[in-house]
Each structure stands twice: as structure tokens, then as C-alpha cells.
Amino acid sequence: MRRILINDITLRDGEQSPGVNFFPEEKLEIAKRLRAMGVPIIEAGFAAASESDWNGINLIARELGADDAAPVICSMCRANEKDIAAAHEALRPARRPRIQVVLSTSDLHMKYKLQITREQALEIADRTVRYARSLVEDVEFAAEDATRTDLDFLLKVFEVAVKAGARTIEIPDTVGFATPIDYTTIVSATVERVKLAGGAIVATHCHDDLGLAAANTLAGIAAGAGQAEVTVNGIGERAGNAALEEVVMALRTRPTIFDADTGIDVGGITAISKLVSKLSRMAVAPNKAIVGYNAFRHESGIHQHGMLVNSLTYQIIEPSDVGAEPFNLVIGKLSGKHALKSKIESLGLDVSNAGFDKVYREFKDLAAKKKLLMDEDIVNLVTKVLGETAGRKTSVETSLG
Numbered sequence: 001m002r003r004i005l006i007n008d009i010t011l012r013d014g015e016q017s018p019g020v021n022f023f024p025e026e027k028l029e030i031a032k033r034l035r036a037m038g039v040p041i042i043e044a045g046f047a048a049a050s051e052s053d054w055n056g057i058n059l060i061a062r063e064l065g066a067d068d069a070a071p072v073i074c075s076m077c078r079a080n081e082k083d084i085a086a087a088h089e090a091l092r093p094a095r096r097p098r099i100q101v102v103l104s105t106s107d108l109h110m111k112y113k114l115q116i117t118r119e120q121a122l123e124i125a126d127r128t129v130r131y132a133r134s135l136v137e138d139v140e141f142a143a144e145d146a147t148r149t150d151l152d153f154l155l156k157v158f159e160v161a162v163k164a165g166a167r168t169i170e171i172p173d174t175v176g177f178a179t180p181i182d183y184t185t186i187v188s189a190t191v192e193r194v195k196l197a198g199g200a201i202v203a204t205h206c207h208d209d210l211g212l213a214a215a216n217t218l219a220g221i222a223a224g225a226g227q228a229e230v231t232v233n234g235i236g237e238r239a240g241n242a243a244l245e246e247v248v249m250a251l252r253t254r255p256t257i258f259d260a261d262t263g264i265d266v267g268g269i270t271a272i273s274k275l276v277s278k279l280s281r282m283a284v285a286p287n288k289a290i291v292g293y294n295a296f297r298h299e300s301g302i303h304q305h306g307m308l309v310n311s312l313t314y315q316i317i318e319p320s321d322v323g324a325e326p327f328n329l330v331i332g333k334l335s336g337k338h339a340l341k342s343k344i345e346s347l348g349l350d351v352s353n354a355g356f357d358k359v360y361r362e363f364k365d366l367a368a369k370k371k372l373l374m375d376e377d378i379v380n381l382v383t384k385v386l387g388e389t390a391g392r393k394t395s396v397e398t399s400l401g
């Protein structure tokens with residue numbers, strides 16, 4: 001199996017989510033969990049962006065990045081000497097510092113944002129990667145807006161960056177414009193060109209503007225990328241980045257498709273999702289893959305019946321594998337007899353078959369009228385239909401005993 005390196009960018013791109021500000025101590029708390037899960041690369045921030053960012057990177061480099069087994073700690077930089085020098089300073093305590101140099105390469109960005117020509121871009125890429133390499137061994141080069149860059153020119157820039165010493169070549173789909181079809185083309189061509197230029201790991205970096213970030217990341221991995229840049233809960237600029245939990249679990253759930261693994265301890269996924277949600281103050285949508293509240297809950301009768309017989313019928317991930325609660329049957333108007341009976345029993349009630357049919361009829365009436373049925377509603381229904389003492393399985397003696 002191929003090993004795919006996870007570069008978690010929650011603390012950098014994730015922090016660029018509108019309204020999110022991680023304090024340095026909070027970044028350290030998240031980074032500790034990432035390290036505990038075995039994430040090999042942590043992009044801790046953008047050193048030149050603010051004093052707080054510099055402090056966060058430096059704190060992580062000192063507290064978490066200084067020993068022999070430490071993960072790679074990375075800072076993003078624009079392609080200029082000042083940013084690179086700031087990153088180098090912040091990363092000084094790290095055992096494995098990485099400097100990431102980002103330069104826009106699409107005609108649109110070069111003309112309107114940077115006001116540079118293609119020739120100037122090639123010169124800047126060469127000069128800044130060489131400068132970064134004079135400071136650290138591990139340099140990553142990213143071509144911002146790569147997926148809207150002329151492909152021949154993009155490959156030329158990547159060739160220059162590899163020859164200047166970049167060890168990782170990142171292909172950002174900065175605005176979430178790519179589909180798995182064109183991202184595959186770009187990654188395949190890059191893998192080939194990078195090999196000819198002397199070799200480097202190719203990295204994905206995908207945004208979710210069209211809801212394709214995880215799909216594009218997986219397409220990139222299938223096309224030969226060896227590193228995936230992801231964030232916990234998929235937070236990030238605008239619609240966010242590819243979600244760590246989605247990419248990692250897709251590779252793990254479908255090994256015959258990708259023949260690739262991340263080596264991440266997925267048991268920490270639920271806990272880190274909750275931590276990032278709390279510190280970013282960004283709620284996770286209930287229907288979010290893997291970490292959403294409903295990810296392992298079932299309400300329709302057909303599915304509930306299947307789940308009660310064998311959970312493989314409607315569930316492809318064992319919740320405990322990602323540190324989540326066991327699957328949960330939600331009782332509502334679509335629930336069938338099997339689920340209601342199992343629910344009633346789980347509440348410590350015991351009803352005869354004849355009694356149950358009466359309860360089930362009343363339940364269907366009640367469920368149609370309520371948005372949400374709570375456990376108390378079920379208890380009240382059973383006692384209303386069958387009488388106050390009906391079916392209480394747990395007697396005083398047994399509960400004392």
C-alpha cells in the first residue's frame with residue numbers, strides 16, 4: 001500500500017474561515033491532538049500574517065515540534081524574502097521545519113493581483129525557493145490558482161521550483177473550480193514533469209466551492225499525489241477545504257480502489273472534530289459525513305429493521321472506529337414495529353404482543369403530529385395506552401438488588 005502523507009492545514013487555511021481566530025494556546029491544543037493521531041505534517045499558520053500567527057507557529061514548534069519523533073511543522077509564506085525569513089524565525093525550535101512558498105500562476109492572478117508577467121513568475125519561483133532552501137531542507141512550493149493556470153505554464157513553474165530545491169509540489173484548487181476529471185489530468189501531468197525535473201512529492205489542496213473537495217483530493221491521490229492537504233471538519237476559506245475525516249476514511253473504507261493508507265489513528269476523529277468545532281465556533285452540519293450528528297443515526301423503518309438485524313445493511317463505517325457513539329435508531333413517523341419495540345425495551349419497558357399492537361397504532365398517530373419524539377414521549381405513550389404500572393420491567397427489588 002502507498003503511504004499518503006496528511007498535511008493538516010486546519011491551523012492555517014482553516015483559520016482563514018471567515019470569523020475564525022485561534023489563539024496560540026488553542027492552536028497548540030489542536031496540534032497536540034493531531035500529533036496524537038499520528039498526523040505527519042502540521043501547517044501551523046502564516047508567520048508573516050500577524051504577531052499572533054507567528055506566536056502560534058513558534059509555540060507549536062517549541063512545545064510539539066522539537067523532539068526526534070516530532071511531526072513536520074510548516075508555515076505558509078508568500079513568495080518573498082520577508083515572509084520566508086519570518087517563517088524561518090518562527091520555526092527555529094522545530095526539529096523538522098518546513099517552509100511553504102506560495103506564488104499565483106494563473107494569468108488572472110498574475111495580471112490583477114501581482115502585476116507580474118509569466119517570465120517574472122518563473123524568476124520569483126526560482127529565487128524564493130532557493131532562498132527558502134538556504135534556510136531549511138524541507139521546502140514546499142504551491143502554485144496558487146493552479147487549476148485555472150495554463151497547464152504548460154504550470155508545469156514549467158513546477159519544473160523550475162523542483163530544480164530550485166522544492167521537495168513537495170502543491171497543486172491548489174484555490175477557488176474550488178476543478179472537477180475530478182480535470183484535477184486528475186493536472187495531477188498526472190505534474191507527477192510526470194516533477195519526476196523528470198528531479199523528483200518531489202505532489203500534494204493536493206482542494207476547496208469545496210462545488211462540493212468536490214474530497215472527491216478531487218481522492219482523484220489526485222489516484223493520479224499519483226503523495227500528500228493531501230486537509231482540514232478537520234473541512235473548515236477553510238469560503239466553503240472550506242477537503243475534510244480530513246472524509247479523505248482519511250474514504251481511503252480506509254475503499255482500500256481496493258486506492259491501495260493507499262494514511263497511517264492516521266482514526267479513533268481520534270470524533271474528539272478532534274468536536275474540539276475544532278468548539279474553538280472555531282463553527283457548528284458541524286448534522287448531515288456532515290463521518291462527524292455530523294446524524295452520520296450514524298437511522299430513522300426510517302426499512303433501514304431500522306436492517307440495522308437491528310445486521311448493521312452492515314445500512315452502515316459502511318463502524319462508529320466506534322472513529323470514536324463515535326454506537327449507531328442510534330431515531331424514533332419518528334417513518335419508524336417501523338421492530339424499531340419501536342427495540343426502543344421500548346431499551347427504555348426498560350415490557351409490553352405484551354397484544355399491548356404492543358395498540359401502542360404501535362397510537363404511536364403512528366402521535367409521531368405524525370410531532371417534529372421530534374423524545375424518550376419521555378414513548379414512556380408516556382406506553383403508560384397512557386397500557387395504564388400506569390403497565391410493563392415496568394424493573395421492579396423495586398431488582399433495582400435495589
Ligand code: MN
Binds near residue numbers: 013174205
Ligand atoms: Mn487554500
